[in-house]
Amino acid sequence: MLADELEKILPTERIKARLIDRYAYASDASHFYLIPKLVVQPINIDEVQRLFQFSHQREEKLTFRAAGTSFSGQGVTDGILADLSNYWRHVTPEQSGKTVRVQPGVIGAHVNQALKKYGRKMGPDPASINACMMGGILSNNSSGMCCGVVNNSYHTLKHLTFVLPNGQVYNTEKAEDYLRFESESNDIFEGFIKLNNAVRANEELTLRIRKKYLQKNTVGYCINSFLDFEHPLDILAHVIIGGEGTLAFIAEAVLNTIPDLPYKMTGMLYFESPETACNAIADLKTTGAEALEFMDRASLRSVEDMPGVPSFFKTLPVQASAILCEFQESTETALIEKYQNALPVFDKLPLIREPDFSQDSEKQALLWKIRKGMYPSVAGMRAKGTSALLEDFTFPVERLGDAVVDIQKLFEKHNYKNGIIFGHAKDGNLHFAVSQSFLTQADIDHYEKFNDDLFELVIDKYDGSLKGEHSTGRAVSAFVEKEWGPDAYQIMKRLKALIDPKNLLNPGIVITEDKLTHIHHLKMMPIVEEEVDRCIECGFCETHCPSRDFTMTPRRRIAVRRAMKRLEMTGDTATRDTLIKEYQYDGMETCAVDGMCATSCPVDINTGELIKRLRRENHSNLQNRIALFLAKNFPLVERTAKISLKMGFFSNRLFGKNFMHGVTWGLRKISGTIPRWSKHLDKPVSARQLASLSNGNEGSAKVLYFSACINRMLGGYLCIIWQYLQKSKN
Amino acid sequence: MEDTYVSFGNICKKAKIELVVTNGISTSCCGQIFSSKGFADAHHYTVNQTIEKLFRDSNNGSIPIVLDVTSCTQTLLNCRPYLSETNQQHFDQLKILDIIDFVADMAIPRLTISQPKDKVVFHPVCSVHKLGTMGKLKSIGFACAKQADIPVFAGCCGMAGDRGFYYPGLTEAATKRESNEVNQQPYSGYYSTSKTCEIAMSEASGHDYQSILKLVDEVSAD
Known part of the structure; x- marks a missing residue:
């Protein structure tokens, strides 16, 4: 098994190989759909190097993805998908905000937030800036409303640290890396000199390149770097920008900023x-x-x-x-x-x-x-x-x-x-x-x-x-040659072959043999249910979701609902049933139904409401009846909760303030239905205590105090209800 | 640690606001505990009961009702579709105030802030975003402290009422970014407006998050 092999190079918890993981990551914001073999989450350069080595030894395709907000299909794969969105989040303004150092998992808006106090911002200003991440902003040479052709990622790049498919790491900040590039990756170094000569010797091509970049253009590689830079390492760093993840892994970038x-x-x-x-x-x-x-x-x-x-x-x-x-x-x-x-x-x-x-x-x-x-x-x-x-x-x-x-x-x-x-x-x-x-x-x-x-x-x-x-993506890869002409396309093809000779890093993007990439692997949108059907899978909800770093995100919750329907339509009920089973925890139980996802959803979906509805449909009649009984006897429930809460405080007084915390921690291992004790719980408040507040102030205002039950009895221990309901399930 | 309700009583006393507490209301619930778990019947029963009592005890809606947990306020303000016809009519006559509205609009104008805190930090709960009361929360901070920060990474703490007690991993993951940011500097107070969210943020940051009522009580003169 692939997952077992990967365990030799990555910790198990960062290899996501269950069916639900694969289906959750099959979608991005584009209209393409590919189910990855599995998803991995590397957290440092060392792990990325090992992944490249693994990909080469086993001839496995490897694709890196950050926020998955691209429209063109460069972020989906049927190979190994490396998800960067939960890590790689460092952002450091430098030189009083004149430059900023970023990792690929930082959200664009967070970079600007970090720069705000200096009155600066980064050049690219994509409409998806609140959701998209630097990995994509750099790899797609993003621009935006005000950015134009001068302040895009390519033109504002100062330094880049990247890992090549051959496992070598280079940083354009370090003088020694220029020498190391020549000696350690000599084939690429020499190849770039040849390519550079070929571009510069071709007057027609030179003019074509200059003309193309007078306007916004993200089709094909940024081969203007052959005209803009001299040293092969600088040229390489700048084609990696806009390289759509097909040439290298971007580990860190330093960008010049612009005044805000x-x-x-x-x-x-x-x-x-x-x-x-x-x-x-x-x-x-x-x-x-x-x-x-x-x-x-x-x-x-x-x-x-x-x-x-x-x-x-x-x-x-x-x-x-x-x-x-x-x-x-x-x-x-x-x-x-x-x-x-x-x-x-x-x-x-x-x-x-x-x-x-x-x-x-x-x-x-x-x-x-x-x-x-x-x-x-x-x-x-x-x-x-x-x-x-x-x-x-x-x-x-x-x-x-x-x-x-x-x-x-x-x-x-x-x-x-x-x-x-x-x-x-x-x-x-x-x-x-x-x-x-x-x-x-x-x-x-x-x-x-x-x-x-x-x-x-x-x-x-x-x-x-x-x-x-x-960006090119799957949407227009088959048309790069038509748009650019054969000379430019040959340069791009040679460039890709030089850096990734086995064509394993995000293959089929930018350079492709398949002349129908734009109509292959299209995402079929089955009709599922109200909330799901509206979703465009843009991913804008993800950053606000409390379970984003734990289990799933609203977009993935919806994507898996769609996947279940697709499987049903094709008659693969066995796979669907596995998904349903895995969805119980990842999709349902660990959704906080807070509805914060709706605050950034362009089409007003509250995935929390969807999950609540699914929970409703999940309950048996008996459970509903028990819940209603509890509701009808709420004062009694409240008293019981208060008693158990008081017992907890009493135990803590006897055995030390961390006693209950420890006990519930232990008990939870045996039965998941025991709620965890918190040191921050308050003692319960009685109706009598509350009633003592009534005052006869003859003031200009008067209010009726409704102390919420979580303030009265728990602060938090309404779990009694939960326990009854969990037990009634069995 | 002094309870939220004590602070509420103190504030009303200082602000000369007449305070009514009834036994019926003190055993009521907004129904979120049932609705979030998908128990529709129990939720509908609960909100109908609660609205009936609120209508009765607020003297047919003439006394404004103050809830001391923002997420409960939000739930109650959105319960109309689940009410019987009579209760819908009653609901329309109620004046339900969240603790933030109460503090910003009723209490602070009637209080003397004698010893504002130096630098405090707030955790705005999800309902603050949904109710659109972020501005009022900031105004409370402005009145009660020389500096009141709202973290850039403030977000949902994942507690979801009580869910975080059963899935602590959810809360831990959800609060990490915000608590890291908060712990970059010392504050003289940490405040929020929902008890369970305060618990989640306290667990995550190691600081004691309390109700903003506590803040207002502490900085105001008798």
Whole structure:
């Protein structure tokens, strides 16, 4: 068994090989689905090196994943999946926040929180920043709304520590590593010199590379590093950025930060049509606006019922489009000046409403809520059994308007009813969202035709990019050569072969022989139940979940519910039954049903409510009757609880203050139903004690005191109920 | 350690707020203990009973009701769908205040804060997020201490009422990030607004988390 073999190199508790582990990790935020052989959680470089060695000796595929929030399918595998999300969380601002040292398991927003007191932030600002992690931000060369093409991961990277598939570790901070790279990984070193010469000698390719990166582009490897850097180790470090986990494991990075400009002026500009809106971008860029976010009519319609959205949204012209414009500055004076200078530019634009800009943070928040609510709105309203797909194209800015119209035509041609188009117009980067079913072959064929037409449009008509910021992944690996041309693709192919000759590190991503990767291993969305069907598996809930580092997360709880249904549909009831059994503890019992997951869910799912409902369905009639009996006799239950609590305190007085803690700890090993004693429990409070509080203050106010039962009798020992119920199960 | 209810009594006395306690309410429950475990009948029975008593003892809703555990307040405020028609009508007339609302809106304006603490830290429970009372919690901190921190990594402690007593691993894992952050510096007080969450955070951090009532009582003058 693979798991037994792995136990020689990793501790058992960090090898997750049960069925439920495999199914829980089969999903990420993309529309692809592969069930890993097992999941491992390495915690240091040493373990990563051993994993690489293991992968090579046994010819096992190995894929690293951080938050699993990518849309393109680079984070799923049917090999060994190494999950980094529970460890690798160090973040250290350095040089007064001018730089920041990060590990791959840190959430993007936590990096910015650490930098806040220095008035700095990191360059990349992906919309998923509250959930995605540095491993992905670096490996996908993430950007975002304001980041543009200058402050992405590639351009803000200062130093990188990484592990190559050959097991060697290099750190670009250390001068000796440059020498060591040449001597220890000489084949790669020499290979890079050859590749570098090949790139630089090819004038056409050089021009192509320069042109491609004037716009946002995450298709293929960052081969601009051959032009930007001299030493092979620096070139290598920069192709690992955007390398989608196919070239190395990123253990640590030092990033240059940018100022976090505190003064903002935000407003919305409305136009008659997408063409007039997009044609305004070039002029708007001259104003120095940090964000220029385009939204088409369908996008605006998708949020018109959201609280706070102005009523005129409903009566805008049929093709109306909007641009959210934001100016940012370090001082208020500079901000006002920037805005004043923009006014003459606005005057010349064919606006259909007066521009309405504001420094008020609540008004700004509403505008951003409108912009950010569009994709969730479409995703939340999609038909059951479909996936919400989010595309990510880049077009030449000057042809953006035509591109929008062309995409709208394709929606019509292929009968996509609720397609919306929005995006970072400043950088020619458009997202659009459609819902798509992968349940039948006819669905997949339909999607393939639409996809073919789209890609032809982006590449042949506009020479655009198929992925501006979401990475190649499984979604467009088969089209890298078509987009880049054969010369660039050959460089990328040779690069991958040089570093990972056995093609075991996240294979099939970026470089692939399979020309249909984009329609293979598609994630089928079975119809399960209300909460589950809405879920887009984005992973935004995970960071708020109290069981995230213990058993499961809301996304995984939902993913396994879907897996059970898929197994049922294919008639594999044996596997399904194992999942149901394992779900009892991981999914059900260790969910705190606190509902904090709902606070960050874009489609308003409270997984806690789902679990509560499943618990309800799990109870026998007898259990329900006992619970009702207890409820009806609550004062009696309370007295019993108080007595056992008092006995506990009494025992502690006799045998020492840690006595009960120790005893319950021991008893729990024998019977899991004995609750653990806490040193922080309070003595029970009687109704008489509470009644003594009543005062006859003739004050201006009067209140009725409801001391909650957990304050009265436990602080916590309502376990009596639990024990009855557990016993009644048997 | 002095109990929460004593602090509540002291605060009312100092603020000259008339306090009513009834035997019926002192044996009632918000029903969360049943609903979180999925016992629908028991939960529905409990909340209906409780709302009946609250309506009666609050003089048909004319006396505001103060709950001293935020998660219970949240449960009670959301119980309407499970009530009988009569109880729904009664529920609509009740004025249910969480301890945070009470302290921020009723108590502090009537108290003299004579000896604010130096530096305290709060653990905002999940219900604070759901009820949208983070601002009020901060205002309490502002009134009662020179500095009141809310940890960046403050999150659900995983106690979930009583679940943490049976699955201590859940609470340990859930509180690790926040307690590590809290232990980076010393505080002169550690406070929250739900007893079981206070227990979880005390276990994790090694410091004694108490109700904010305790804080308000300590810093206010007679």
